[in-house]
Amino acid sequence: MPGTLIIITAPSGAGKTTLVRGLLDRDPQVHLSVSYTTRSPRPGEENGRAYHFVDTESFRELRDRGEFLEWAEVHGNYYATSRTWIREQMAAGRDIVLEIDWQGAQQVRRVFPEAVGVFVLPPSFEELESRLRGRGSDSDDVIARRLLGARGEMRHVGEFDYAIINNELQEAIDDLVAVVRASRLRCANQRARHATYFETLEQD
Amino acid sequence: MPGTLIIITAPSGAGKTTLVRGLLDRDPQVHLSVSYTTRSPRPGEENGRAYHFVDTESFRELRDRGEFLEWAEVHGNYYATSRTWIREQMAAGRDIVLEIDWQGAQQVRRVFPEAVGVFVLPPSFEELESRLRGRGSDSDDVIARRLLGARGEMRHVGEFDYAIINNELQEAIDDLVAVVRASRLRCANQRARHATYFETLEQD
Numbered sequence: 001m002p003g004t005l006i007i008i009t010a011p012s013g014a015g016k017t018t019l020v021r022g023l024l025d026r027d028p029q030v031h032l033s034v035s036y037t038t039r040s041p042r043p044g045e046e047n048g049r050a051y052h053f054v055d056t057e058s059f060r061e062l063r064d065r066g067e068f069l070e071w072a073e074v075h076g077n078y079y080a081t082s083r084t085w086i087r088e089q090m091a092a093g094r095d096i097v098l099e100i101d102w103q104g105a106q107q108v109r110r111v112f113p114e115a116v117g118v119f120v121l122p123p124s125f126e127e128l129e130s131r132l133r134g135r136g137s138d139s140d141d142v143i144a145r146r147l148l149g150a151r152g153e154m155r156h157v158g159e160f161d162y163a164i165i166n167n168e169l170q171e172a173i174d175d176l177v178a179v180v181r182a183s184r185l186r187c188a189n190q191r192a193r194h195a196t197y198f199e200t201l202e203q204d
Numbered sequence: 205m206p207g208t209l210i211i212i213t214a215p216s217g218a219g220k221t222t223l224v225r226g227l228l229d230r231d232p233q234v235h236l237s238v239s240y241t242t243r244s245p246r247p248g249e250e251n252g253r254a255y256h257f258v259d260t261e262s263f264r265e266l267r268d269r270g271e272f273l274e275w276a277e278v279h280g281n282y283y284a285t286s287r288t289w290i291r292e293q294m295a296a297g298r299d300i301v302l303e304i305d306w307q308g309a310q311q312v313r314r315v316f317p318e319a320v321g322v323f324v325l326p327p328s329f330e331e332l333e334s335r336l337r338g339r340g341s342d343s344d345d346v347i348a349r350r351l352l353g354a355r356g357e358m359r360h361v362g363e364f365d366y367a368i369i370n371n372e373l374q375e376a377i378d379d380l381v382a383v384v385r386a387s388r389l390r391c392a393n394q395r396a397r398h399a400t401y402f403e404t405l406e407q408d
Contacts, residue, residue, distance in 0.1 A: 119391070121401075121405075124401065125404070154405045155405060155406060157391065157402070157405055157406070158391060158395070158406060160391055161390065161391060162386065162389045162390060162391060162394075163389060163390075163391045163394040163395075164389055165394070165398070174385070175385065175386075175389055177382075178381075178382040178385035178386045178389070179386045179389060181378070181379065181382035181383075181386070182366065182379075182382045182383045182385070182386035182387075183386075185366045185367060185368055185379055185382070185383060186365065186366055186367075187323070187361065187362060187364055187365060187366060187367045190366075190367040190369070191362070191367075194369070197325075197328065198361070200329070201325075201358045201359060201361055202359060202361070202362060
């Protein structure tokens with residue numbers, strides 16, 4: 001009973017996190033990928049829930065063994081997606097959501113070509129800018145850098161299977177829920193899930 | 205604002221007609237393809253609604269011009285799907301559902317490779333047989349022929365993008381609605397629908 005791997009990519013400000021939370025609320029079969037990280041657990045953070053916490057040495061070992069689908073350094077801490085963990089989850093029939101950037105998405109697709117890629121777009125550049133400004137906390141310089149990063153990210157929209165324009169949040173959540181539901185119904189997925197039935201169908 | 209072409213194929217007894225009616229009720233953007241036919245209109249049947257009614261001579265002319273995506277003879281009457289009509293509907297942004305068999309599906313995909321193919325399966329062969337018997341009106345011989353036909357049709361499930369198993373009707377309608385919604389969100393469709401935005405995104 002194999003699950004589906006869903007890659008979700010978006011520029012900062014497109015509302016990806018809220019969208020993914022909406023998907024998880026609506027579809028109990030879908031689970032967020034649990035990353036490895038070298039950062040310290042915050043109070044109340046349980047190992048294996050939000051993150052697998054490891055020290056830098058173990059992280060390097062895992063990485064050198066090729067255990068990571070993709071990894072990145074953010075503010076001096078390392079984060080990575082485990083190949084084995086994803087495989088186990090999918091074998092157990094769970095659908096896993098990976099929130100990563102376009103480069104991570106490319107790396108994951110090399111290992112899991114059947115993964116479904118979803119790119120979340122803001123309604124427009126203007127709207128993205130006003131959302132980033134609306135946070136109020138960032139300097140013009142930071143906002144300009146974010147916008148430039150967003151433009152760079154959005155150029156890769158064509159590498160994804162689906163593009164969801166996050167204009168109206170509820171509509172966009174419905175879109176994402178539909179994409180995940182449809183992905184489960186792809187012929188290859190159905191064949192894997194109902195192997196005996198499909199064998200009978202497709203035999204000579 | 206281009207629409208999506210959805211091909212729905214199923215063996216007799218899988219519940220395709222009920223499913224499609226459910227889809228049309230749920231999603232007002234979706235319209236059934238209007239076929240050409242040489243059969244006479246029944247009382248109350250309006251030309252251009254359920255069918256485009258034509259005489260055999262006009263039908264042959266249209267066919268010889270290559271106007272038909274696919275055509276078939278059923279009980280001495282001809283039925284066909286018009287290429288031009290589909291193109292017009294899709295250009296107007298309508299999503300069109302075509303209910304055809306696997307051979308028709310192959311022909312349509314040659315002309316519209318971006319069409320979405322959905323195969324509807326009964327929950328099992330046994331269930332299909334009991335549904336066909338349940339109609340009560342057919343002889344054993346007719347049922348045996350239908351089952352053989354169904355088996356022949358179902359061998360082609362792998363040629364379709366999606367397989368929906370019609371076990372619980374409401375679930376299967378939800379599946380079909382999700383497939384249509386997701387199809388609209390495919391990157392190529394979104395690019396066609398939001399051409400200016402995507403051009404800005406993807407320019408150098």
